[in-house]
Amino acid sequence: MPRQSAQQPTQQWTQQGAAHWAQQGTHQGTQQGTQQWAQSPAHSWARTGELEPAQLWSPWSPSTAEGGDGAGQLAGHRLRPGPAETPEPTIPLPRFDVPPVCPPTVSLDTSPVASPTVSPGAPEGLCGPAPVPVPYAVGGAYVLPHTPAGHPTAGRAHRRAGGARRAGTQSQGGEAWRRLVPQAAVVAVLAGGTSAFVAHDKAVELDVDGQRHSLHTFAGSVSQLLADEGVRPGGHDAVEPGRDARLAHGDTVTVRSGRPLRLTLDGRVHRVWTTAGTVGGALRELGVRAAGARISAPLTARVPRSGRELEVWTERTVGVLADGRERRVRTTAETVGELLRAAGVRLRGEDTASVPLDSFPREGQTVTVMRITGGEQVREEHIPFTTVHREDPRLRKGTQVIAQRGRPGLRRITYALRTVNGVRMKPRRTGAEVLREPRTQVVRVGTRTGPPPVTGAEGLDWSALARCESGGRPDAVDSSGTYGGLYQFDARTWRGLGGSGRPQDAPAAEQTYRAKKLYVARGASPWPVCGRKLSR
Structure with a gap:
């Protein structure tokens, strides 16, 4: 049979036998892997001499195959190197030294329930101390290492002593397997701890004010992750998902720091907080319409954590009624006077508007321009005199005598005459000058009883x-x-x-x-x- 076909059972032993030890972590798993090896065709081929036993041990280490420590030989057979492979990472495991024993010979049983048959060991002097193979990790599975090269059983002497090994006692083979069981248990424990470690480890993304970090963590909640990373959100900071949310593998935790903002919106001052990092983001977060608005800073300007001041004059539609014609103006003006200048309306002389020129033009408001013309008018008017009554005990009660006759005064009054948008208004008094003071009239009133x-x-x-x-x-x-x-x-x-x-x-x-x-x-x-x- 070609040697290439013997490598497939070897891989089957590696992936199904030793990997099963690592997954199960029990003595039963160790026995099943041993039975599978004993029943495999590759073992039979090695026993019958159709394939050199050195090819049954894979992967092969070139460094030891050249005879440095004897790891390139197996039971006296010369190891034939296979294709070079890239070494894979391994987990270092302990090795155990055991007394010299001869490796048992295992034969196959083709009955429905296969069980290994161990032959007596080889005669004394044909084999030396054989280290117990310790599994190691290759590609996510645990396999047995090579039989050390330079072993007394290596090479052709091993083939010549094949019959003697098959005649070894069953007790020597059982002793070797009993020593192999504790080592398999160690491998199972290590595999179980690694599985638990991997099960609780989570890969998450932490985004703090736009700076992203990829982390591995054992934290079970968002608050625990932030505490582990030294991130302490304040009362105005935003955390997504919530601080009490559970943390799962692949989650992204976002933290946005609160920033104080002194916002002057259409002339009114507001002190607010925002978690946005830019002026545009802050306006969107606060619900301020920035389209067409006049803003004191660019939308891309940063909002530092220390805060900043910002003035926003939103765009409004205001009506202007002047000279008998009304127009609608889109403006960001701060005052009515600025609105009229922007609308091309010029005020002359005493012209004014229906609202103060320094007031704020509101959305939907109509401002009426009043054209004022007029002059002055001067009039002279009499100032009425006053009468004073004085009691006189010399006069009989009920008798009145004028002691001093009164005289009216005279004054000059100036009035302003105004015409607003062609309508004459009521004259408005603007000044007065007294030309002659009035003289008081004095009346004597009798108080004496008759x-x-x-x-x-x-x-x-x-x-x-x-x-x-x-x-x-x-x-x-x-x-x-x-x-x-x-x-x-x-x-x-x-x-x-x-x-x-x-x-x-x-x-x-x-x-x-x-x-x-x-x-x-x-x-x-x-x-x-x-x-x-x-x-x-």
Whole structure:
């Protein structure tokens, strides 16, 4: 049979037998791998001499095949190197030294349930100490290493001693397998620990403010990953997915730092936080329409973690009504005055707008331009005088006497005449000048109570008597100076009636009171000519 066909069972032994030891990690797996090797055609070919046993051990190490440490020979047979292969990474495992034994000979059983048959070892002196093969990792599977070269059993002597080995005792073969079992258990434990290590390891992406890092971690949650990496998000920072989210293999964790922003939006100041790294991103995050807006910084400008100031004047549609024509203007103006200049509307003289020129033009607002013309008008007006009443105890109660007559003043007033968009407005007073001050009128008001009534003299016409005697004047005096007052008393009669001073100086009410007392005493005789006037 060609030697190429013998390499396929060798690979079958490597992938199915030793790999099964690593996956199962049990003594039973070790026995199954041994049985499979014993039943394989490659073992039979090696036993019958159709294929050199050195070809059964693969892969082959060129460094040892040249005889450095004897690893290139197997049981006295010369190793024939195969094609060069790229060495694969291995996991270093411990080696165990055992007493010298002869390798057992295994024969195949073609019965339905195959079991190995171990022949007695070779005679003493034909074989030396044989190290127990220790599995090692190749391409994700565990295989047995080569039988060391230079072994006493290597080469053609091994073929000559084949019969003697097949005659070895079954007890020597069993001893070798019992020593192989603990080594397989070690391999299983190491394989299990490696599987657990790989099962909990996760490959994740961590993006902190745009800087991405590929990590391997055992963290079970996003918060644990951030703590392990020294990332401590603040209250204004954003973490995706949530900080309490579970972490799985292949996840991407994004952290965006909060940045303070002093935003002046259409003249109003707002203090806000954003996690965007650029001005454009911050405006999108805050819901500010940047299309057509006037912005104090480019959209690509950075927003540092320390924050920045930003002014945004959004684009608005404002109506302008001027000179009888209305137009709609798209503008980012800060004031109404700037809006009118941008719309090509010029203000002249006293022209103004329906809203203050320094106010903010809002979306949908209509600003009306008012064309103003006019002049001045001067008028002279009288200033009315005031009247002052002063009490006078010398006057009878209810009597008023003007002590000083009032006089109106004079002033000059200036009025502004305005016409707004062709409509004349009400004159507006702009100034006043006083030409003459008004003079106050003073009125004396009597507070004295009148004399009591005189019994027998009431009901007469005393006013008629006074007009006849003195013309109705309380201070009248005849030409000789002897008689005075309303009723022309002489000094002697006046004092006899209880009066004091001169009668013409006494109030009219007192003179009437004294005249009534004289009438009661003497009748109408003191007034021989005018006494008849008392009768009505």
